[in-house]
Amino acid sequence: MSKLRYERPVIKKLETGMPNKFGSRTEYEPVTQIDGVSVKSLISEYGSPLFVLSEKTIRSSIRKAKKAFETRYPRVQFAWSYKTNYLNAVCSIFHQEGSWAEVVSGFEYDKAIKLGVDGRKIIFNGPDKSEEDLTKAINNDSLIHIDHLDELYTITELAETLKKRPRVAIRVNMDTGVYPMWDRFGFNYENGQAWDALNKIMHSGKMELVGLHCHIGTFMLSASAYGIAASKLAELAIAVEQKFNHEIKYIDLGGGFPSRNTLKGSFLPGSDTNPSFDDFAEAITTALVNSNFRKERLPLLILETGRAMIDDAGFLLGTVVSNKRSSTGRRNTILDIGVNILFTAFWYDHRITPAQTFTHYTEDTCLYGPLCMNIDVIRESTTLPLLNKGEHVVIHNVGAYNMTQWMQFITLRPNVILIDLDEKPHLIRSREALENIISMERTPEHLSNIG
Numbered sequence: 001m002s003k004l005r006y007e008r009p010v011i012k013k014l015e016t017g018m019p020n021k022f023g024s025r026t027e028y029e030p031v032t033q034i035d036g037v038s039v040k041s042l043i044s045e046y047g048s049p050l051f052v053l054s055e056k057t058i059r060s061s062i063r064k065a066k067k068a069f070e071t072r073y074p075r076v077q078f079a080w081s082y083k084t085n086y087l088n089a090v091c092s093i094f095h096q097e098g099s100w101a102e103v104v105s106g107f108e109y110d111k112a113i114k115l116g117v118d119g120r121k122i123i124f125n126g127p128d129k130s131e132e133d134l135t136k137a138i139n140n141d142s143l144i145h146i147d148h149l150d151e152l153y154t155i156t157e158l159a160e161t162l163k164k165r166p167r168v169a170i171r172v173n174m175d176t177g178v179y180p181m182w183d184r185f186g187f188n189y190e191n192g193q194a195w196d197a198l199n200k201i202m203h204s205g206k207m208e209l210v211g212l213h214c215h216i217g218t219f220m221l222s223a224s225a226y227g228i229a230a231s232k233l234a235e236l237a238i239a240v241e242q243k244f245n246h247e248i249k250y251i252d253l254g255g256g257f258p259s260r261n262t263l264k265g266s267f268l269p270g271s272d273t274n275p276s277f278d279d280f281a282e283a284i285t286t287a288l289v290n291s292n293f294r295k296e297r298l299p300l301l302i303l304e305t306g307r308a309m310i311d312d313a314g315f316l317l318g319t320v321v322s323n324k325r326s327s328t329g330r331r332n333t334i335l336d337i338g339v340n341i342l343f344t345a346f347w348y349d350h351r352i353t354p355a356q357t358f359t360h361y362t363e364d365t366c367l368y369g370p371l372c373m374n375i376d377v378i379r380e381s382t383t384l385p386l387l388n389k390g391e392h393v394v395i396h397n398v399g400a401y402n403m404t405q406w407m408q409f410i411t412l413r414p415n416v417i418l419i420d421l422d423e424k425p426h427l428i429r430s431r432e433a434l435e436n437i438i439s440m441e442r443t444p445e446h447l448s449n450i451g
C-alpha cells in the first residue's frame with residue numbers, strides 16, 4: 001500500500017440530515033482506468049479532453065436489451081439510431097450485433113449506405129425527406145416512415161414515376177399519459193389523423209403498407225407509457241387487417257429508454273431509479289401478446305433504442321486547468337471540457353470522478369469549462385475532493401448524443417478512442433486541426449490582403 005497523503009485537519013459544521021459528517025460524498029474511489037487501460041496513459045497518448053468508448057459495454061448493452069425482448073416475444077429486431085452516435089466504428093458494432101439502421105436525414109441515410117448497410121434494412125424517419133432522398137430510399141427498397149400528408153403525396157407521385165411500390169409505415173403520435181406530449185411528428189391517434197393516413201395509403205394502392213411506428217419521447221421514465229403505445233398501434237394494425245384484409249408486418253416502438261444518467265433536479269441517482277430493459281420489454285410485449293393478433297400474424301417488433309444502448313459506454317476524460325474562489329468563497333474548478341463538446345451537461349448531473357487518489361476532504365464545487373462564455377458550466381454544484389491543477393477527471397455516461405451534437409466553438413473537437421474487447425485502444429475519430437476548419441472557408445479577393 002502506498003503512503004497516505006498528508007491532509008490538513010479541518011473543522012466542518014455538522015449538518016443534520018446529511019448522509020455523514022462530511023456532507024454528501026459523491027465518490028469514494030478514483031476511476032484510474034477504463035476497461036483495463038489507464039486514464040493517465042490515454043491522456044498522455046491522445047490528449048485532453050478525450051472521448052473514450054468501451055466496445056465491451058456497447059456489446060453487453062445491446063445483448064442485454066435483445067435478451068430482455070427476445071425472451072418475451074418471438075420476433076424482435078433492433079435498429080441503431082444513427083443520430084445518437086453515428087461514428088462508423090460505433091455503427092459497425094451495432095450492425096455486427098444484428099441491428100438495422102434507423103436514420104432521420106439524407107445525410108444519415110447516405111452514411112448508412114456508405115457503411116455497407118443493405119438498403120432493405122434501413123428505416124428512414126424524420127420530417128424532412130427531400131424528393132432526392134425519397135427516390136434513393138424507394139430504389140433501395142428501404143422502409144420509409146411517413147411523417148405528414150405532404151410526404152405521403154410525394155411518395156404517391158414518386159411511386160408512379162419510378163414504377164416502384166415503396167414500402168412504407170406511418171409515424172403515429174399519441175397520448176400515453178406522459179406530458180408534454182410529443183405530437184409534432186407523424187399522425188395523431190386520438191383525433192383520427194392516423195386512421196385517415198392509413199386509409200389514404202390503402203386506397204391509393206401505390207404503396208405497400210408494411211408497418212406502424214411511434215417514438216413517444218426520450219429518456220422516458222415510465223414503462224407503462226410504452227404499454228399504452230403498443231396497445232394503440234396494435235389496435236390500428238388490427239383495424240387495417242379487418243377493413244382491408246391486409247397484414248401489418250411490423251410494429252416499431254421507436255426509442256426513448258433512459259440510460260443510467262441522472263436528470264438535473266432528480267433526488268435519487270438515475271442508476272438506482274431508471275426503469276431497465278426488462279421493465280420496458282415486459283410492458284411492450286405484454287400489450288402485444290394480449291392484443292387480438294392471431295398467433296400466425298404476430299407482427300415483428302422493432303425497437304430503435306439509441307441513448308440507453310450507448311450512453312453508459314462513453315467516458316469523457318479531462319484535466320483541471322485551475323482552481324479559484326468565487327466572490328462568495330465557493331470553490332470553482334476550471335476543466336478543459338466545455339459544454340460545446342458535452343451538450344448533455346445541460347440535462348444531466350453527470351457522474352464525475354477524480355482519476356487519481358484523493359483526499360477525504362470534500363467541498364461544494366462548481367465545475368466550469370474552458371470557454372470564455374458564462375453558460376459554460378459542467379456542474380453548478382457537486383461535492384468533490386480537492387482537484388489540483390493538472391489532475392484528471394472522468395465524466396461518465398456520455399456516449400449518447402455528445403459525439404453528434406458537439407460543435408466546433410472556440411475550441412476544436414477532441415480525439416475519440418474505442419477500447420476493444422482485448423483492452424486495446426483505437427483512434428476512431430481524429431481531433432480537429434485548424435486546417436480542417438479553414439479548408440472550408442473562402443476569402444473574397446478584395447479581403448485577401450489585410451495590410
Ligand SMILES: *Cc1c(COP(=O)(O)O)cnc(C)c1O
Pocket residue numbers: 081083084102104125126215217218219254255256257304305306307308
Ligand atoms: C432519436 C430517435 C430515436 C432514438 O431515441 P433514444 O431516445 O436515443 O432512444 C429513435 N427513433 C427516432 C425516430 C428518433 O428520432
